[in-house]
Amino acid sequence: MDGAAIIIILAIAGVASVLLFAVKGLLDQVPDAIESAGKARDAWERFKKPELPPSAVIRSRPLPHRPSWGGTGIRRG
DSSP states (O other): OHHHHHHHHHHHHHHHHHHHHHHHHHHHHHHHHHHHHHHHHHHHHHHHSOOOOGGGOOOSSOOOOOOTTSOOSOOOO
16 A cells, blocks of 8 residues: 555656646747747738839948949959
8 A cells, every 4th residue: 555655646746747847848938939920920011011112112322333344343462
């Protein structure tokens, strides 16, 4: 009888520790899941928003000058 009681107590403790480990693993994933849900929501809103016509796009700064001969513009030597 004593042996059976000890085995039952150890079995219950083992099941409880496995459950706690599983719950901790799930709770560790919650912040990442919330962040990815926010990114998915933002991407969906950008997808649903109509695109502006090319004439409405304004460049914030001009493109850098590139030599017509295809070089880098850096003189060496």
